[in-house]
Amino acid sequence: MPRLLSIGKDRNCKAQINERSLKKYFSAAVSPSLIGRWAKIVGLKQRKSRFNPVSFITAIIVQAGSQAKFTITSICARYASLSGQSMEVKPFHNKIKNPAVTELTGMLLKHYADLLSAKFVKPKQGSLLLNTLREHGLAVDDIEAIDGSYWHVNNKLAAIFPGARTAAKGEELRDTYDETGKLVRKTPENAQIGMQTVFSLVSGMFKTVTFTAGSADERAFVSADKKHPVLKIMDAGYVSYALLELMHKSGSYFMLRGKCNMTGKITACFLKGKTLTDFIGKDLKEPLTRAYRPHDILDMDVTLNNGLQVRVLRVWSNNKGTVSYLITNVPRHCFPAQYAVLIQKLRWSVEILFKCLKSGVNLRGVNTSYLTIVYTIAQASLIASIIKYLIYLYLDEKQQYYISMYKVFVNCDPWWDGVCVNLFKLNIRILKHNLLLIRNLANQYRKSQTSKQRAEEFKSFEAVIKFLAKAPIKTTIETHFSYA
Numbered sequence: 001m002p003r004l005l006s007i008g009k010d011r012n013c014k015a016q017i018n019e020r021s022l023k024k025y026f027s028a029a030v031s032p033s034l035i036g037r038w039a040k041i042v043g044l045k046q047r048k049s050r051f052n053p054v055s056f057i058t059a060i061i062v063q064a065g066s067q068a069k070f071t072i073t074s075i076c077a078r079y080a081s082l083s084g085q086s087m088e089v090k091p092f093h094n095k096i097k098n099p100a101v102t103e104l105t106g107m108l109l110k111h112y113a114d115l116l117s118a119k120f121v122k123p124k125q126g127s128l129l130l131n132t133l134r135e136h137g138l139a140v141d142d143i144e145a146i147d148g149s150y151w152h153v154n155n156k157l158a159a160i161f162p163g164a165r166t167a168a169k170g171e172e173l174r175d176t177y178d179e180t181g182k183l184v185r186k187t188p189e190n191a192q193i194g195m196q197t198v199f200s201l202v203s204g205m206f207k208t209v210t211f212t213a214g215s216a217d218e219r220a221f222v223s224a225d226k227k228h229p230v231l232k233i234m235d236a237g238y239v240s241y242a243l244l245e246l247m248h249k250s251g252s253y254f255m256l257r258g259k260c261n262m263t264g265k266i267t268a269c270f271l272k273g274k275t276l277t278d279f280i281g282k283d284l285k286e287p288l289t290r291a292y293r294p295h296d297i298l299d300m301d302v303t304l305n306n307g308l309q310v311r312v313l314r315v316w317s318n319n320k321g322t323v324s325y326l327i328t329n330v331p332r333h334c335f336p337a338q339y340a341v342l343i344q345k346l347r348w349s350v351e352i353l354f355k356c357l358k359s360g361v362n363l364r365g366v367n368t369s370y371l372t373i374v375y376t377i378a379q380a381s382l383i384a385s386i387i388k389y390l391i392y393l394y395l396d397e398k399q400q401y402y403i404s405m406y407k408v409f410v411n412c413d414p415w416w417d418g419v420c421v422n423l424f425k426l427n428i429r430i431l432k433h434n435l436l437l438i439r440n441l442a443n444q445y446r447k448s449q450t451s452k453q454r455a456e457e458f459k460s461f462e463a464v465i466k467f468l469a470k471a472p473i474k475t476t477i478e479t480h481f482s483y484a
Contacts, residue, residue, distance in 0.1 A: 017435050023428045025394060030111060031426055038107055044100040051095075054424065055083035057104065060096070060376065062420045063362070065384030067413060070362045070377055072096065082421065097370045105379040112386045117203055123397060125465050126202040129346075132469045133231065137334040138253060142230045143201040145350040146238065148194050148218045149357070155189040156369040163192030163214040190214070193374070195363075196221040199350040201233075204405075205389050206353060209382060211375070219243050224250035231255065231330075233347040239327070241306045248308060248329050255344050258312065258325030261285060267309075268301035270337075284312065284325070294323050299337040313337050339471055342464050349461060352406065360409025361385050387420060388412060395438065403445035411444050 032054045039045045039053035059078035063070055076092040079085075087095075095101070126143075133140060153161060192214025198207045210221050219240045222232070224247045232247060234256035247254045262284055269279035271293070282289060284302060292298070298314040313326040326344055335343065357363040361381040366374055392408040395401045415437050422431040455463040 017432055017439070019428050019432055022432055022435070026390075026423065026426070026428070026431070029115070029423055029426065030108060032424065035104075035108075035424070038104055039100075042100040042103045042107070044098065044104055050085055052083040052085065053104075055079055055085075056095070056101075057108070058082055058421055058424045060101075060105070060380045061383050061387070061424075062417055064377060064380035065361050065388060065412070065416055065420065067410075070366060096376065097372050099372050102372045102375045102379070105376050105383065109379045109383050109386075112383055113207070116205055116386055116390070117200070117207065123202075123204045123393065125462060126200070126204055128469055129465050130202050132465070132471075138231060138330065139229060140231050140253065141228045142207075143233065143346070144207065144230050145199040145201060145233045145347045146197070146222060147199075147235060147347070147350045147354075148196045148212075148237075149354040149363075150192050150194050150214050151358070151363055151366075153191045153193055153374055154367050154369045155191045157371065157374070158189045158191040160371065161191045161193050161213045163190030164194075193378070194218065195378075197350060197353070199353055201346055201349055204349075204393070205386065206382075211378060222247075224252050226250045229253070231343075233344060235347065241304045241308060244304070244310065244327065244329075245306060245308045248310075253328070253330050255326065255328040255330060255340065257344070258327045260322075260324065262325060262327075264302040264304045264310075264312070266300050266302055270299040270332075271296055289314065290323050297337040297341065299332065313340060315341055339468060342458055342468060345458060345464055346461065356406050356409040357381065357385055360388065360406070360412070384420070385409070387423060388416075391419060391435075391438065394435070395442075401439070401442055401445075402447050403442060404447040407445040407447075411441075414441060 035054045035057055036045075039057075044056075045051060045053050056079055059075050059082055063075045063078055068074060072093050073089055075096065076087060076089050079092065080087065129143060130140070133143065150164070152163070194212040194214050194216055196210040196212055196216075196218055198209075199205070200207045212218075212221065219238050222234075222238065222243060229251040231253040232255070234254070236257040236259050238256050239259050239262065244254060264284045266279045266282050266284065266289070269276040276298075279289065279292075279298075279300065284300075289298070295316045297316075300312045300314065302310055302312045304310060311328050311330065311332065313328070314323050315326055316322075317324045326341060328340060330340055330343075361384045362377060363381045366377050368374060368377075388409050389405065392403065392405045395408075396403055396405075415434055419431065419434045419438075422434060454460060458464050458467065
């Protein structure tokens with residue numbers, strides 16, 4: 001048997017999986033009776049029949065979370081296996097394209113997302129990060145990494161979901177030439193769905209996902225709530241002075257990459273705690289601002305064109321080999337320049353989520369022209385991702401295994417069907433055996449050890465949080481920003 005990966009004192013110690021604690025952990029999960037009631041509410045089952053909505057929904061979610069290609073035939077076969085009822089592919093296709101199925105999977109997705117945020121254990125790293133920010137003076141309820149991911153659908157849906165970009169070449173138009181004499185190509189159709197995602201660094205999973213066209217402006221889907229201030233971390237695609245003002249007035253904090261051509265008047269400038277008066281009154285786009293000691297961090301107060309006062313950090317980017325800007329309203333007395341730069345690194349967590357969704361569930365694209373099926377597959381895939389995350393969280397937090405979420409997502413074929421089916425049935429006794437199987441396979445999910453060099457360069461989530469948690473609380477600019 002493979003060596004278990006407990007991170008306690010005895011790394012070979014077998015942590016017990018108690019049925020009572022397991023039932024308590026998963027007791028808030030969806031029960032078969034609840035799915036049945038919801039199926040009647042949405043009209044999926046309107047009269048007495050042999051049709052089993054629980055097996056039907058389970059078959060869709062199991063297929064969405066597997067590595068197998070998402071096809072109507074494969075889901076139909078899974079339904080027959082789970083329910084003991086055979087159904088021809090054509091009537092099954094008519095059933096799955098029913099808008100009631102989309103509505104039901106949407107209700108399930110919201111239910112699981114709410115459970116994740118309210119009922120289940122929070123990851124220790126996320127809680128530590130939130131407490132660290134609060135100790136430094138940021139009264140926030142969450143830390144959100146915001147970004148969009150995109151996947152292709154059938155080009156017949158291009159009018160509903162116009163895509164933003166494609167590598168495909170259009171068809172050549174006969175007897176039509178451009179000024180250089182080359183054949184003109186027809187603009188290729190490109191249907192693309194955008195998933196505008198708000199990822200919680202506290203819970204370790206997405207909070208909301210909004211489906212849009214691939215060409216939609218992702219900035220339009222960033223909201224701000226005065227009752228629940230948060231720290232929002234974004235990339236340069238979200239630069240909008242109006243959006244920054246909206247978030248600032250709501251009491252939330254923001255941190256995002258600025259574009260290289262952004263403008264604004266510098267009202268104060270500091271380098272390692274010392275004031276640089278030569279920059280006062282200059283514009284961000286002036287060459288001196290970019291060229292002066294490029295490998296050092298300039299910490300500036302800037303007035304944007306709309307009058308909003310922000311803090312702009314000019315930092316060196318090793319990847320690009322040039323300087324870039326970081327815009328924030330996090331006060332200087334809360335986090336000095338280098339600490340703020342480290343917080344921005346945490347945005348990469350949402351990219352890891354996208355990697356899990358595209359590799360571990362069926363969010364790679366779908367070739368169907370039925371809009372209802374597209375939404376059903378997307379929502380079922382997100383439900384599958386939450387279930388996989390709950391399994392990872394149970395082993396990582398409760399059972400104390402040092403494992404990788406990504407590896408759990410992509411290497412789940414030996415146990416995924418059984419876990420998903422028994423979770424929906426709330427069959428705790430068999431679910432316990434499923435989890436024991438996962439535990440025995442723990443070596444497959446071992447998290448790669450972060451090298452000392454990568455830790456020192458803060459290229460891991462844990463290294464950044466560990467450093468910030470130990471960082472002394474700064475209260476005045478006279479601390480001279482004692483960088484690590």
